Amino acid sequence: MHARHTTVPAAVLLAVLVLLLTTAAAEETAVSTEGGIEVSRYDGSAWFEFGGRVAIDGAFYAEDEVALGDGTELRRASFEAEGGVAPEWEFEFGCDFADGTADVKDAALCYTGLAATRIVIGQQKTPFSIEELTSAKNITFLERALVNELVPRRRIGVAASHQADTWTASLGVFGEAFDDDADDEGNEGWSTVGRATFAPIRDDDLAVHFGAHASMENPDSEREVKFNARPESHVTDIKYLDTGKIKRVEEILTWGAEGAAVFGPFSVQGEYISCSVTQAPEEEERTFSGWYAYASWFVTGESRDYDKDGTFGSVKPLGRLGALELAARYSTLNLSDGEIEGGEETNITVALNWYPNSHVRFMMNYVIVDNDDCADADGDVDGDDDPGIFQLRCQVAF
Amino acid sequence: MTAARHFTCALVLAALVLLCPGESRSLDSDVATRAGTSSGGSGRSLVIGKVSDNPKKHYSYLRPMADYVAARMGDLGITEAGVLMAPSNDVMVRYLKEGRVDWVTETPFSSIIFREEAGAELLLCKWKKGVSRYRTVFFTRNDSDIHSIEDLRGRTIAFEDPGSSSAYFIPASELIEAGLKLVPLDSPRDRPPTDAVGYIFTHEEINSSIWVHRGIADAAAFNNLDWSKEGHMPGPLREELRIFHESASFPRALELVRGDLEPEIRERLREILLGAHEDPDAATALEAYQRTTRFNEIDAHVQTELREVDRLLHLVQSELGK
Structure with missing residues (x-):
């Protein structure tokens, strides 16, 4: 098992190295780098990009009753290719290796020959939620x-997405994620x-966005x-909100609206x-819901991209000292309905x-957590626990 | 019931793919292939080219227009479209001479180089990004004591790229005509002689803006459209910079063909491009083609301007080399 963990990234790196050595020497290719690498043929017939990211977190919990465990992660x-x-x-x-195993993220084939429509077959994010x-x-x-707990995660499937000047539309049919098979042969x-x-408005530093999913x-x-x-906060493993297993499920309908x-x-x-x-069998319906809203201000004048x-890209700092951003978020989720008492939690974050x-x-984030009595990790901890969280991240993306 | 609902969604997905706005390259290619076959001759590709430092990005600009045009030349033996970009003007000159590229889209100074060195023929003016003309602006910090190009003596100026019309050839020629001596710098930290202007390439417009804002370069020059574009000149930086000189205006971009291209293909290309802005089927290709809104003939006024481009090109090349 241990060997598999170390050989997977090594194999990826080796493949990249071989590809670079074989392509960079050819005069028909352009090579550029900003930490990662991009190689493309001048006839447009092929291209390759390799990059990745590292994020290191530290969290300190102003605990109430429940021990959350200060630490790093x-x-x-x-790696992304x-x-x-x-x-x-x-x-x-x-593929992400942060937890010591190879966690495949996107693994997909894409067809782009239909003008502004893109067909993706494979494991991918489902088209749901701007965040x-x-x-x-x-x-x-x-x-x-x-x-975000209610959002359908990456799955294997086929999806089509179309981009026009002012609108986008995406639709996909999916099975489950690569590592999410049922235990039996069902x-x-x-x-x-x-x-x-x-x-309706989209410019370099101006945008108005509405969406539904x-x-x-x-x-x-x-x-x-x-x-x-x-x-x-991800350093702790305590999940206050927990519905427990909901059985005899016939159907799950999730919907939402987004704005930015x-x-x-x-x-x-x-x-x-x-x-x-x-x-x-009675077709009982349990409904869980939540929402968030936040505001951000770049003190140094940059704009979110x-x-x-219909998503946001990376920020490009303008000044010699980089960009500085202040933000605040209100966020709530209610996982209680009827006999299911998963709890309700509100987080207020300044960043x-x-x-x-x-x-x-x-x-740097400081999060004020407010849990109700039912937010007890399905009975594993006390409810109504209201800690504060101070957490830091150092991130590099290439 | 549930399976039926998912099946319905799958059908909607298929419909989205097949009925979505915009043209399918494959369909266009089919048109071209059918037309080529019906002519009975052995077909070939119509290859479009451009000098590029980012082939992946520029391929998406060129391919839809190449497909659109090629699909309308089936009766001339064109069965498909091709793209071949070049890392430099010298390589594009070679491609044109070897017949590997049929049609090139470029800015005025590169176009004149291709005409002189590869025998290419200027075909049409292109309204790239919706405009037919542009000019170069020279800018510096608000608190700078530079107020004219003569004040650049002993200072550094940032150009974008040695193949750029508006961010190299035009500003360099303005400085040379003003009697200033230009010297290349290896690093922005190098200082030029007191009687000369040091120049350095930033390779991206945003870098030129940032370098001047941060005081890494004393001044920079690029076109007036970039000055207004947030991605190249963000508003907060623009507020702290000012324009101290502007050049005359020049044609925004041109379409060229290799000199020995078959006359019937050249004329069909001219007809297709001249009518593209009136053809709804061309909308997607024009948008991708650097948001081009139309093409027009090279009239006498543009011819006069291109003779000036020719003169300035030789001036820069004689002073600074190719």
Whole structure:
């Protein structure tokens, strides 16, 4: 097992090295780097990009009753590769090694021969939620908001996405993630997920964005589902919010709305997500929901980079000392409904981010956590625990 | 029931793919192939080219327009479109001479180089990013004591790239015509002789803006459209910089063909491009083609301007080398 952990990244690096040695020497290729590497043929027939990221976290908990465990964590340590193997045929592959095993992220084949429509087959993010679809290296806070627990994660499937000047539309049909097979030989769960966005204003430092997303999911043969969430900190393993296993699940319908706006150095973003779980035999419906809203201000004048695909990209500092960002978020999630008492939690976060350049970021968050009586990690800890969290991150993306 | 609903979603997905706005390259290629076959001759590719330091990005600019045009030349034996970019003007000159590139889209100074050194023929003016003309602006910090190009003596100026019309050839020629001596610098920290202007390349417009803002270079020059573009000149930086000199205006961009391209293909290309802005099927290709809004003929006024470009090109090359 240990050998597998070390040989996988080594094999990736070796493959990259071989590719570079064989392509960089050819006069038909252009090679450039900003830490990662990009190689592309001048006839456009093939290209390759290799990069990655490392994120190191430290968290200190102002504990209430429950021990959360101060500590450090390698939050992300991943390689990412994408390329075009022939005109109109591309691939994506990413793998994270932060927890000591190879956690495959994107692994997909893409067809781009339909003008502004892109077809992706393989493991990928489902088209749901601006916060989820924005790369973790570009989100404003250390962790996504609590309500992200309701978002369908990466899955294997086929999706089509179309980008126009002011709108996007995506729809996909998915099975489960590569490591998410049912224990027995039963059928996988499957889902249909779609998202539409509209950006009536989109300029370099100005954007207004609206979006909606929905997912209809049928669970695997075990017909069980469970929602649980840490406070907005990943160093601790305590997940106050926990529904426990919800059994006899027939269908899961999740939907949401999102909005964002950028006005020069100021920006706001928010989402509401609701998830209804239908249980047999009486077709009882349990509904969980949450939302968040936040505001950000670049003291040094930069703007968040709104992309045409309805997500946010990386920030490019203007000044010699880099970019400085202040942000605050209100976030809440309710996992209680009827007999299911998963708890309700609210987090209020203030953030300070420093971007010395467009590849490096230092982040500092202070989170005020407010749990209700039912937020007890499915009975493992006391409810109504209200800690504070001070956490830091050092991140490099290349 | 549930399976039926998912199946319905899958059908919607398929419909989205097949009915989405925009043209399918494959469909266009099919048109070209069918037309080529019907002509009975052995078909070939129509190859478009451009000098590029980012082939991956520029391929997406060129390919839709190449497909659009090639699909309308099937009766001339063109069965498909091709793209071949070059890392420098010298390599593009070689490609044109060897017949590996049929059609090039470029800015005025590179176009004149291709005409002189490769025998290329200027075909049309291109309204790149919606404009037919542009000019170079020279800028410095608000608190700088530079107020004219003569004040650059003993200072450093940042150009973008040695192949750039607006961010190298035009500003360099303005300085030379003003009687200033230009000397290349290895590093922005190097200082030029007191009687000369030191120049250095930044390779990206945003770098030119930042270098001047941070005082790494005393001044920089690029085109007036970049001055207004947030990605190249962010607002907070623009507020702390000022323009102290502007050049005359020049044609924004040109389309060229290799000199020995078959006349019927050259004329069909001219017809297709001249009518593209009136063809709804060309909208996607024009948008990708650096947001081009139309093409027009090279009239007498543009010819006069291009003779001036020719003169300035020789001036820069004689002073600074190729």
